[in-house]
Amino acid sequence: MADRRKQIMEAAVRVIAQDGVRGLRVEKLAAEAGVSTALIYYHFQDRAGILRSALDHVNSRAERYTDGASDADNPRTQLERMLLLEIQDAPTVRENSVAWGELRASAVFAEDLRDTLRTTTAAWGHDAETLIRQAQAAGLANPAIDPADAGERLTALVEGLSERWLSGSTSLERARELLSGAIDVELGESDSRQQREQVVRAAPSPSEP
Amino acid sequence: MADRRKQIMEAAVRVIAQDGVRGLRVEKLAAEAGVSTALIYYHFQDRAGILRSALDHVNSRAERYTDGASDADNPRTQLERMLLLEIQDAPTVRENSVAWGELRASAVFAEDLRDTLRTTTAAWGHDAETLIRQAQAAGLANPAIDPADAGERLTALVEGLSERWLSGSTSLERARELLSGAIDVELGESDSRQQREQVVRAAPSPSEP
Numbered sequence: 001m002a003d004r005r006k007q008i009m010e011a012a013v014r015v016i017a018q019d020g021v022r023g024l025r026v027e028k029l030a031a032e033a034g035v036s037t038a039l040i041y042y043h044f045q046d047r048a049g050i051l052r053s054a055l056d057h058v059n060s061r062a063e064r065y066t067d068g069a070s071d072a073d074n075p076r077t078q079l080e081r082m083l084l085l086e087i088q089d090a091p092t093v094r095e096n097s098v099a100w101g102e103l104r105a106s107a108v109f110a111e112d113l114r115d116t117l118r119t120t121t122a123a124w125g126h127d128a129e130t131l132i133r134q135a136q137a138a139g140l141a142n143p144a145i146d147p148a149d150a151g152e153r154l155t156a157l158v159e160g161l162s163e164r165w166l167s168g169s170t171s172l173e174r175a176r177e178l179l180s181g182a183i184d185v186e187l188g189e190s191d192s193r194q195q196r197e198q199v200v201r202a203a204p205s206p207s208e209p
Numbered sequence: 210m211a212d213r214r215k216q217i218m219e220a221a222v223r224v225i226a227q228d229g230v231r232g233l234r235v236e237k238l239a240a241e242a243g244v245s246t247a248l249i250y251y252h253f254q255d256r257a258g259i260l261r262s263a264l265d266h267v268n269s270r271a272e273r274y275t276d277g278a279s280d281a282d283n284p285r286t287q288l289e290r291m292l293l294l295e296i297q298d299a300p301t302v303r304e305n306s307v308a309w310g311e312l313r314a315s316a317v318f319a320e321d322l323r324d325t326l327r328t329t330t331a332a333w334g335h336d337a338e339t340l341i342r343q344a345q346a347a348g349l350a351n352p353a354i355d356p357a358d359a360g361e362r363l364t365a366l367v368e369g370l371s372e373r374w375l376s377g378s379t380s381l382e383r384a385r386e387l388l389s390g391a392i393d394v395e396l397g398e399s400d401s402r403q404q405r406e407q408v409v410r411a412a413p414s415p416s417e418p
Contacts, residue, residue, distance in 0.1 A: 020318055022231050098317055105314035107376035108307055109229055114377040121378040146390075152379075153366065153387050153394075160369030167316035168323040169330040170361075178362050181355075185362075185394055 005043050008033045009057040012050060017098040021051065021106040048112040051103065055113060058099050059120045062086065065093060075134035076141060079154075080183050082131070086158050087165060087175050097162045104159070125152045135187060142188035150186040157182055214252050217242045218266040221259055226307040230260065230315040257321040260312065264322060267308050268329045271295065274302060284343035285350060288363075289392050291340070295367050296374060296384050306371045313368070334361045344396060351397035359395040366391055 011033035015024050026047065030037045044050045069081035086097065107113040128151030135141035161175040170178075220242035224233050235256065239246045253259045278290035295306065316322040337360030344350035370384040379387075 020231070020315075022229070101314060101317060104372055104376050104378075105310060106229075108310060108372070111377070117376060118378045121373065145394075149387060149390055152383075153391055156369035156373055156387070157362065157366050158369070159372065160365035160367070163313055163317070163368065163372075164330065164365055167313050167326060168320070169313075169327045174361075178358060178365070181358055182362055185354075 004035065004039065005053075006057075008035060008040055008043060009053060012054040013058055013061070013095060013099045016054060016102050017095040021102045024050070026050070051106075051113055052116045054099070055103050055116050055120060058096050058103065059124075061092065061096050062100070065090075065096075074138060074140055075131045076138075076183075076187060079128060079131040079135065079187075080180065082127070083154060083158055083179060083183065084176055087162055087172065087179060089172055094166070098166055101159070101163050101166060121155070125155050127151075128155055132187065140187075145186065145188070154179075154182060154186060213244065213248065214262075215266075217244060217249055217252060218262060221263040222267055222270070222304060222308045225263060225311050226304040230311045233259070235259070260315075260322055261325045263308070264312050264325050264329060267305055267312065268333075270301070270305050271309070274299075274305075283347060283349055284340045285347075285392075285396065288337060288340040288344065288396075289389065291336070292363060292367055292388060292392070293385055296371055296381065296388060298381055303375070307375055310368070310372050310375060330364070334364050336360075337364055341396065349396070354395065354397070363388075363391060363395060 008029070012024065012029055015029055015032050024047070026037050026040055029050065030040055033040070040050065044053055066082045066085045069078045069085060072078035072081055086093065103113060104117060107117050125148070129147045130151075132141055132145070132147035132150050136143050136145075136147065158179060161170070161179055164170040165172055165175040217238070221233065221238055224238055224241050228237075233256070235246050235249055238259065239249055242249070249259065253262055275291045275294045278287045278294060281287035281290055295302065312322060313326060316326050334357070338356045339360075341350055341354070341356035341359050345352050345354075345356065366388060370379065370388055373379040374381055374384040
């Protein structure tokens with residue numbers, strides 16, 4: 001049953017990333033997931049339930065691919081990887097970023113998603129804040145900065161830059177460069193510039209599946 | 210004739226801000242503007258033409274209300290006002306921000322708007338860059354920072370924070386506070402903290418019409 005839920009949610013993210021939230025019809029989702037509409041209603045009650053679960057699903061997908069950042073050798077590098085991993089041209093990431101942006105944009109018009117979106121956004125900012133505190137404790141970030149402010153700004157900047165990238169106003173490389181620079185500006189320059197270069201270079205190339 | 214165009218464009222921004230780009234039907238726009246669909250086609254050719262012109266219109270409306278920043282007594286204050294004026298709860302600004310966000314979000318799915326969006330975005334970043342250069346020349350910003358990077362990041366952050374505000378993930382006050390802090394972080398602390406407080410306080414209160 002958990003598998004069926006997951007299968008439906010994977011299909012929902014695909015449909016949203018292709019056609020937007022407003023393109024998501026239950027019939028279309030059923031066809032894409034290869035299940036009956038009845039099963040979808042059984043698991044998610046209604047369209048609002050589907051969208052809320054899709055937002056959670058996008059979020060846990062993002063956590064999964066940014067988990068790769070946790071083997072970084074220090075919290076500052078981990079923060080940088082976690083944020084930069086949100087802006088890369090791997091198909092899963094692009095799909096996730098488009099779906100996240102769409103869900104946020106649709107919440108401007110409909111209130112259904114706002115609570116889930118607020119909770120998820122706050123948790124993401126808090127993850128960044130925690131890494132910034134750890135970087136401060138390790139002497140890798142300016143001790144005078146406010147970690148909560150910096151975490152909220154950096155994650156909001158990821159959203160702003162992602163949307164510019166996805167809508168063709170800026171290149172992937174430029175968006176990553178600006179984000180990387182923002183971390184230096186927020187946390188203060190560190191001696192880890194070489195590490196940073198490695199992070200930027202370690203991004204999958206656009207041709208990678 | 211210019212008046213009719215403007216009247217149609219004002220209606221287009223209203224419709225987009227209410228129902229999103231995907232809610233914009235030519236018949237609905239005609240009703241909202243109080244003109245015939247034929248007149249709309251005459252002026253804007255097709256739906257893509259309407260959306261491109263609407264983007265230009267949103268942009269020139271924003272220029273008009275941020276022009277109020279130009280009587281600031283120095284370029285740093287002017288930059289701060291210009292950016293903060295994009296996040297305030299005046300109805301025109303909210304309508305404009307919603308429409309701008311929607312036009313950007315829809316460009317993720319459709320390519321029609323991308324050129325106009327890219328040009329407009331670049332011009333906005335360039336305005337910020339110019340003010341940052343002037344602030345540097347006046348000794349009001351760290352001379353070591355890259356004005357183009359800072360300008361692009363600050364305008365992208367305005368978009369990210371606006372979207373969080375409009376989708377209910379952050380309060381207006383918090384968004385403004387974070388943006389104001391970002392200017393200090395990007396340009397370096399100046400002695401103008403008092404001026405900054407004034408700018409923040411000068412924002413219209415939510416209850417203002």
